Amino acid sequence: MSAIKNILQAKHLIGVLCLFLLYGNSDAQIPLDSIVVTGQMKNTTVDLSVQKIKVIDRAKIDKMGAVSLRDVLTNELNFRITQDAVLGSRISVQGLSGSQVKILMDGVPIIGRLDGNIDLNQINLNNIERIEIIEGPMSVIYGTDASAGVINLITKKSSKNLYDLNANIYHDSKGNYNYDLGGTTKIKKSLLGISVGRYLFDGWDPNEDLYKRQMLWRPKEQYFTNIYCNFNLGKTANRISANYYREFLLSKGSPIVTPFDAKGIDDHFITNRSQITWQVDRKLGKTGALVFLNSYSFYQRKRNEYVKDLVTGDQALSANMENQDTTRFALLQLRGNYIRQNKKGNYTSQFGYDINSDHAAGKKFGGNKNYINDYALFFNNEYKPTKKLDIKVGFRLAYNKRFTVPAIPMLGLRYQLNKNNVIRFSAGKGFRAPTLKELTFNFVDANHIVLGNDSLKAERSGNIQLNYSYTRPIKKERSIKIDVSTFYNRLTNMITLLQLDATSNINKYINIDKFASKGGTLQVGYYSPKFTFRTGLSRTGLNNYFNLNHKFFYYHEINFSGDYKFKKYNSSISIFYKVNGKQQKYVYDENGNIAVAYINTWKWMDVSFNKKYAKQNVQFIIGVKNVLNITSVNSTIKDGPHTQAGSSPIGMGRTFFMTFKYDFSKMLK
Numbered sequence: 001m002s003a004i005k006n007i008l009q010a011k012h013l014i015g016v017l018c019l020f021l022l023y024g025n026s027d028a029q030i031p032l033d034s035i036v037v038t039g040q041m042k043n044t045t046v047d048l049s050v051q052k053i054k055v056i057d058r059a060k061i062d063k064m065g066a067v068s069l070r071d072v073l074t075n076e077l078n079f080r081i082t083q084d085a086v087l088g089s090r091i092s093v094q095g096l097s098g099s100q101v102k103i104l105m106d107g108v109p110i111i112g113r114l115d116g117n118i119d120l121n122q123i124n125l126n127n128i129e130r131i132e133i134i135e136g137p138m139s140v141i142y143g144t145d146a147s148a149g150v151i152n153l154i155t156k157k158s159s160k161n162l163y164d165l166n167a168n169i170y171h172d173s174k175g176n177y178n179y180d181l182g183g184t185t186k187i188k189k190s191l192l193g194i195s196v197g198r199y200l201f202d203g204w205d206p207n208e209d210l211y212k213r214q215m216l217w218r219p220k221e222q223y224f225t226n227i228y229c230n231f232n233l234g235k236t237a238n239r240i241s242a243n244y245y246r247e248f249l250l251s252k253g254s255p256i257v258t259p260f261d262a263k264g265i266d267d268h269f270i271t272n273r274s275q276i277t278w279q280v281d282r283k284l285g286k287t288g289a290l291v292f293l294n295s296y297s298f299y300q301r302k303r304n305e306y307v308k309d310l311v312t313g314d315q316a317l318s319a320n321m322e323n324q325d326t327t328r329f330a331l332l333q334l335r336g337n338y339i340r341q342n343k344k345g346n347y348t349s350q351f352g353y354d355i356n357s358d359h360a361a362g363k364k365f366g367g368n369k370n371y372i373n374d375y376a377l378f379f380n381n382e383y384k385p386t387k388k389l390d391i392k393v394g395f396r397l398a399y400n401k402r403f404t405v406p407a408i409p410m411l412g413l414r415y416q417l418n419k420n421n422v423i424r425f426s427a428g429k430g431f432r433a434p435t436l437k438e439l440t441f442n443f444v445d446a447n448h449i450v451l452g453n454d455s456l457k458a459e460r461s462g463n464i465q466l467n468y469s470y471t472r473p474i475k476k477e478r479s480i481k482i483d484v485s486t487f488y489n490r491l492t493n494m495i496t497l498l499q500l501d502a503t504s505n506i507n508k509y510i511n512i513d514k515f516a517s518k519g520g521t522l523q524v525g526y527y528s529p530k531f532t533f534r535t536g537l538s539r540t541g542l543n544n545y546f547n548l549n550h551k552f553f554y555y556h557e558i559n560f561s562g563d564y565k566f567k568k569y570n571s572s573i574s575i576f577y578k579v580n581g582k583q584q585k586y587v588y589d590e591n592g593n594i595a596v597a598y599i600n601t602w603k604w605m606d607v608s609f610n611k612k613y614a615k616q617n618v619q620f621i622i623g624v625k626n627v628l629n630i631t632s633v634n635s636t637i638k639d640g641p642h643t644q645a646g647s648s649p650i651g652m653g654r655t656f657f658m659t660f661k662y663d664f665s666k667m668l669k
Contacts, residue, residue, distance in 0.1 A: 002378055004137075005364050010604065011241075012034055019636075020145070021126045029624040032094070033612070037043055038053065038104075038107075038132040038133075038134055038150055038152040039051060039053075039134055039138055039141050039142075039150065040108060041339050041348050041349075041350045041380055041382060042171070042339065042348055042382075046415075047422075047471075048390075048663060049414075050382065050390055050391075050392040050413070051134050051136075051392075051411040051423065051424070051426060051508075052134070052135070052413055052426075052428075052465070052467045052485065053132055053133065053134055054076075054132070054133040054134075054135075055130055055131070055132055055133075055649065056072055056130060056131040056133070056598070057129075057130045058128070058129055058130060061093075061125055061128065061131075061623060062610070062619070062659070062661070063563070063572070063574040063608050063610055063621070064127055064255065064574075064576060064606060064608065065170070065606070065608055065621060065623050065625060065657045065659055067124065067125065067170060067176070067178060067199070067366050067470060068089075068121045068122070068123055068124060068125065068596060069103075069120040069122055069123040069125065069131075069151070069153070070089040070120035070121050070123075071625075071663035072125070072280070072457070073091060073120065073126075074560065074578070074604055075559055075576045075577075075578045075606070076559070077521055077523070077536045077538045077557050077559050077578075078093055078094050078135060078443035078519075078538055078540070078557070079091055079093055080580065081120070082093045082648065083515075083648070083649045083650065085216060085218070085247075085251075085649070086113070086218065086251060086267075087114045087116075087117070087271070088116050088119030088120065088121045088122065089119060089120040089121050090115070090117035090118075090119070090120065091117070091120065091136055092183075092250040093148045093149050094131045094135055094136075094148060094149075094476025094487055094489060094517055094519065094540065095163065095489070095517030095519070095540050095541075095542045096147065096148035096489060096491070097116060097117070097148075097434070097496070097572070097664070098116065098117040098118065099113070099116030099117060099145065099435075099461075099463070099495065100146075100147040100148035100149075100430070101114065101145070101146075101148045101149050101150070101151060101434060102138070102145045102146040102149075102150045102151070102154065103118050103123070103150075103151045103153075103359050103648070103660070104143050104150060104151065104152040105152075105153050105155065105243065105275070106152075106153070106154060106155055106241070106277065107152065107279075107293055108277050108293065108295045108297070108329065108333065109142075109145070109297070109333065110123065110197060110246060110273075110275075110297075111248075111273070111297045111329050111330075111331050112271070112273055112299035112301070112329060113435060113437065114174040115450075115497060116435070116438070116495075117439075118499070120578070121223070122222070122245065122247060122271065122273070123153070124184065124197065124199065124212075124222070124224055124245075125153075126168060126180040126182075126195055126197050126224075127156055127182055127195040127226050127337050128153050128154065128155060128156075129154050129155060129156045129157075130154050131152070131153055131154070131156060132150075132151075132152045133149065133151050133152075133241075133401040134149050134150045135148070135149040135465070135487070136148070136149055136426060136428065136463045136487065137149075137410065137428040137429065137430035137461060137462075138150045138428075139396060139408050139410075139428070139429065139430040139431055139432075140378055140380070140394040140395060140396045140408055140409070140410045140428065141378060141380070141394070141396075141664040143354055143356065143373065143374065143376055143396070143398065144431060144432045144433050145432055146238070146430065146487070147430030147431070147432050147459065147461040147463075147491070148430075148461075154227070155226065155241075156182075156184075156193065156451060157228070157230065157239070157616070158191065159184045159186070159191060160228070160667050161184075161186075162185070162186050163183070163184070163185050163186075163665060164182075164183050164184040164185075164193075164663075164664060164665045165181075165182075165183035165663075166181070166182055166183065166661065166662065166663045166664065166665070167179075167181050167661070167662050167664070168180050168181075168182075168197075168272075168659065168660070168661050168662075169658075169660040169661075170657065170658070170659045170660075171655060171657065171658050172625070172657035172658070173655055173656040173657070174201075174202075174204050174652045174653075174655050175201055175202030175204060175219075175589070176199070176200070176201050176202075176300070177199075177200045177204065178197070178198070178199040178200070178658075179197060179198055179199075179349075180195060180196065180197030180198070180199075181195065181196055182194065182195030182196075182226075183189075183195075183664075189232075190230055190231040190232070190322075191228075191229070191230040191231075192228075192229050192230075193226075193227070193228045193229075194225070194227045194228075195225065195226045196221065196224070196225045197222075197223070197224050197225075198221070198223055199221070199222040199224075200220075200221050200222075200389040201217075201219055201220050201221075201372075203215040203217055203218055203219030203220075204216070204652045204653075205217065205242065206218040206631045206632070206653070210378065211254065212266055212548055213252040213254060213255055214251075214252050214253060215252065215256050215647055216249060217477060217649075217652055218249050218251050218252075218286075219249070219250050220247055220248060220249040220250070221247070222244070222245070222246065222247045222248075222250045223244075223246045223247075224243070224244065224246070224589050225243070225244050226241065226242070226243050227241065227242045227243075227332065227624070228240065228241035228242075229241075233660065235282060235283060235450055236280060236281070236282040237280070237281040237282070237561075238274075238278070238279070238280055238281075239277075239278070239279040240278050240279075241275075241276070241279075242274070242275070242276050242277075243273075243274065243275045244272075244273075244274045244276070245272070245273040246270070246271065246272050246273075247270070247271040248268070248269070248270055248271075249256075249268075249269040249270075249271070250266065250267075250268060250269075251265070251266065251267040251268075251269065252264060252266050252624075253265040253266055253267075253522070255310055257491065261309070261311065262309075262310040262311055263307055263308060263309055263310055264307075264308045264310055264319065265305065265306075265307060265355060266305070266306045266307075266309075266315070266414040266575040267303060267304070267305055267323070268302075268304045268305075268306060269300075269301065269302070269303055270300075270301070270302040270304075271300070271301050271302075272298075272299070272300045272301075273297075273298070273299050273300075274297070274298050275295060275297045276296050276298070277292045277293070277294070277295040278293075279291075279292065279293050279294075279297070280293075283295075286337065287340055287341045287342065287343065288338070288340040289339045289340075289345045290336070290337075290338055290339075291336065291337050291339065292335065292336040293335040293336070294333070294334050294335070295329070295332075295333045295346040296331070296332050296333075297329075297330065297331045297333075298329070298330050299328065299329040299330070300326065300327070300328045300329075301326070301327050302325070302326045302462075302608075303323065303325050303326075303645045304317060304323075305317070305318040305320060305322055305323035305324060306318060314653035317321045323364060323439075325363045325364060326362055327360070327361075327362035327363075327364055327588075328359075328360065328361045328362055328364075328532040329358075329359065329360050329436075329506070330358075330359040330360075331356065331357070331358050331359070332355075332356070332357040332556075332565055333349070333354075333355070333356050333357075334353075334354075335352065335353070335354050335355075336352060336353055337350055337351060337353070337378075338350070338351050338352070346383065346384040346385070347381070347382070347383050348381070348382045349379075349380070349381050349382075350378075350379065350381070351377075351378075351379055352377070352378050352379075353374075353375075353376065353377055353378075354374075354376040354398075355373075355374070356373070356375075356377075357371065357372075357373050357374075357376055358371060358372045358373070358374070358435075358436065359371045359436075360437065360440075364441050364442055364443050367543035370439075370440050370458075371436070372400065372401060372402055372433065372436060372669070373379040373397045373400075373401050374398060374399070374400050374401075374405075374433070375398065376397065376398035376399070376405075377396070377397045377474070378395070378397075379394055379395055379396075379397075380392065380393070380394035381393050381394065387416070388415055388416040388417070389413070389415050389416075390413070390414040390415075391411075391415070392410075392411070392412035392413075392414075393409075393410070393411055393412075394409070394410045395407055395408060395409040395410070395469075398410040398431075400433055400458075402433065402439075403433045403457075403458040404458075404502065404526050405431055405433075405458075406429070406431065406460065408428075408430070409427045409428065409429055410426070410427070410429070410484075411426065411427045411428065412424070412426045413426070420470055420471055420472050421468070421470055422468070422469045422471075423466075423467070423468050423469075424465075424466070424467040424468075425466050425467075426462065426463075426464070427462075427465075427466045428462070428463055428465045429458065429460070429461065429462050429463075430459075430460070430462070431458060431460055431461070432458065432459040432460075432461075433458045433459075433496070434453075434456040434457075434459075434495055434509075437445070438452055438453065438456055438495055438509045439452050439453065439454050439456060439509075439511075439651065440452045449506045450497070450507045450508075451506070451507065451508040452509055453508060453510060454506075454508045456493075456495060456509060456510075456511060456572070457493040457511050458493065459491055459493050459494055459495055460491070460492050460493060461489060461491045461492075461494070462489070462490045463487065463489050463490075464487065464488045465485065465486070465487045465488075466485065466486050467483070467484070467485040468483070468484045468485075468488075469481065469482070469483050469484075470482040470483075476528075476529075477528065477529050478526075478527065478528040478529075479526075479527050479528075480524070480525065480526050480527070481523075481524070481525045482522075482523070482525075483522070483523040483524075483525075484520070484521070484523075485520060485521045486517060486518075486519070487517075487518065487520070487522075488516070488517075488518040489495050489516060489517045489518070490514075490515075490516050491514070491515040491516070492513065492514055492515075493511040493512070493513065494511065494512045494514075494544070495509060495510070495511060496510060496512055497509055497512045504524075512524045512544055512545070514544070514545040515542075515543070515544045515545065516541075516545070516552075517540060517541065517542050517543075517545045518540070518541050518552070519538060519539050519541055519554075520538065520539055521537070521538040522536060522537050522538075523537075524536070525534035529565070529567075530564065530565050530567065531562070531563070531564050531565070532562065532563045533560070533561065533562035533563075534559075534560070534562070535558075535559065535560045535561075536557075536558070536559050536560075536586055537556065537557070537558050538556065538557045539554055539555070539556045540554065540555055540557075541553065541554045542554075542555075542583075542584075543586050544585060544586050552595075553583070553585060555580075555581040555582055555583040556579075556581035557578065557579060557580055557581060558578065559576075559577065559578040559579070560575070560576075560578075561574070561575065561576045561577070562574065562575050567610070570611065570612045570613075570616075571609065571610060571611040571612070572609075572610045573607075573608070573609050573610070574607070574608050574609075574610065574623075575605070575606070575607050576604075576605065576607075577603070577604070577605045577606075578604045579601065579603050580601065580602050580603070580604070580607075581601050582595065582598060582599070582600050582601045583598065583599050584598045585597055585598075585637070586599055587637070597635075597636040597637045598635065598636055598637065599634075599635040599636075599637050599648055600633045600634045600635065601633070602619065602630055602633045602650055603628050603630065604622065604626060604628065604630065604650075604651070605626070605628050606623065606625045606626070606627065606628040607623055607624050607627055608621055608622065608623030608624075609621070609623060610621050615666070616663070617662065617663045617664075617665075617666060618660075618661070618662055618663075619659075619660075619661040619662075619663075620658075620659070620660055620661075621657075621658070621659040621660075622656075622657070622658050622659075623656075623657055624654060624655065624656055624657070625651075625655040625657060626651045626652070626653060626654050627653075627654060629653050629654040630650050630651050630653070631649070631650060631651060631652065631653050631667040632647045632648055632649050633647070633648055633650055634646070634647060634648075635647060635648035646652045
């Protein structure tokens with residue numbers, strides 16, 4: 001009830017604010033999307049961007065039956081998904097961990113990293129229009145945590161109708177029951193939008209024992225809402241948005257039975273995440289613009305231990321106060337930039353500032369408020385000396401109160417050999433300051449110990465990428481596309497959580513002097529009005545330089561996706577398949593010696609059937625996730641502090657799902 005109350009209160013406050021602004025500005029225009037692709041200075045297309053950008057649109061998200069960001073990235077090349085029993089899903093990109101990947105919502109960082117990662121299961125996709133991904137360092141624009149790349153989730157921002165209203169229902173055979181509702185309305189020439197939802201998961205365990213309390217995949221309940229308002233003040237376009245998310249996760253302990261009673265020790269994890277954003281776009285003449293993006297984000301994770309009487313069902317807080325804790329994070333971000341293009345349109349410059357104030361508090365941080373402030377200026381210049389050549393140069397100057405930040409440069413080149421052939425090259429530096437958690441976090445319970453390290457050094461990285469794209473149109477709206485890429489990453493002082501003592505499970509954040517990853521990707525696609533397929537192969541090598549031979553361990557990935565449309569029946573069938581090859585790396589064993597750890601090969605396949613009715617107003621999707629029925633694979637790599645080596649959890653087995661979408665917009669005309 002408290003979650004519903006908070007949602008309703010948020011709706012009321014934003015609604016009043018929007019109505020006040022809307023009725024005071026009769027000349028307002030509905031602003032179009034100001035960001036076409038992530039990291040760009042001007043409106044452009046994916047094909048014309050200097051950086052190689054991957055876009056996952058709403059149609060693909062729907063066909064996959066994707067509920068969270070984890071579902072979408074499972075089938076992408078160069079992305080590896082792992083699972084921790086309590087902390088959730090995390091990723092690695094090009095062999096680099098998720099702590100070096102910045103996840104954004106409309107350009108604003110999503111906060112709340114646990115063990116260096118954002119839980120991908122907590123990032124819902126109900127109001128997401130598309131996902132934009134750039135692999136490689138984006139630290140010049142986005143600062144720390146962007147050494148390995150950026151994932152930017154773009155929400156719906158515009159509508160052609162006076163009223164929009166849509167409802168979505170998702171059920172599957174593993175106990176997921178999801179419902180969400182969204183709509184927009186135009187008030188004069190401005191736009192007000194809202195979406196709300198509730199996702200429920202019953203929990204699942206590979207043993208499928210109805211009487212087993214402790215589940216590998218914990219049950220949880222999620223509530224979320226997104227409210228936004230687009231309006232103009234004179235020549236200035238404004239967007240105010242507010243997001244709220246709440247999750248309750250129940251981690252039940254094994255039953256403790258004696259001749260006198262039966263009880264269970266349960267952990268309740270409650271996550272609250274909220275974000276308020278104000279974006280301002282103002283044109284300056286025909287060739288200039290000012291863009292401001294200001295946001296405040298708050299994250300709270302509460303853990304309470306309860307003792308439950310398994311006979312009466314009564315429960316009470318445990319007397320062990322060490323297992324009662326609340327951790328809070330907050331981020332205030334102020335960004336602004338000035339963009340100007342010359343009259344010929346072949347030169348664009350950008351000058352911006354980026355101010356971040358990061359706060360953390362809680363018993364695990366010593367009971368004190370901790371903070372890191374970061375102040376930066378960034379510059380970008382894009383010059384097109386000829387029709388074929390596009391050059392982009394940028395650098396970032398930053399000041400961090402705790403760490404010395406080097407100047408961060410980047411270079412990007414795009415060369416159009418001819419109509420069908422394009423070459424892209426990029427090189428850049430990255431920087432990541434240790435987080436407050438990595439510096440000051442101290443956690444001790446009966447299962448494990450996690451220690452921060454105030455002596456950590458900041459990570460520094462370098463990246464080089466080369467990409468070749470060939471596109472060939474064929475008759476009757478058909479085309480083929482071939483894409484070849486190669487990359488090399490080098491990190492110094494890489495921060496990682498190291499298990500110091502296997503017996504007592506003591507873990508501590510440390511620096512690794514050197515780390516490198518390199519590899520290449522080949523992708524081929526065929527596109528036609530009826531049939532589309534894409535297939536790819538990647539090979540990635542990892543080396544954390546633990547041994548003197550500097551040997552790289554290589555692993556491969558293969559993926560395939562295809563769609564076939566039955567135009568007569570307004571339907572389609574889709575398949576998504578990926579092979580994740582065996583991955584190895586150097587680790588320290590319990591005796592402090594260098595050893596080789598691994599996670600075995602595993603495969604993933606999804607199949608879905610999509611049908612639209614009633615003039616596209618009704619969409620019905622049925623399908624099977626994890627067709628190959630994968631639950632875990634043999635592994636000597638620990639995927640997280642709550643996962644034991646020997647077996648890595650991958651999925652919940654073969655899952656049948658159904659999605660029903662209804663668009664009420666035409667009924668409201």
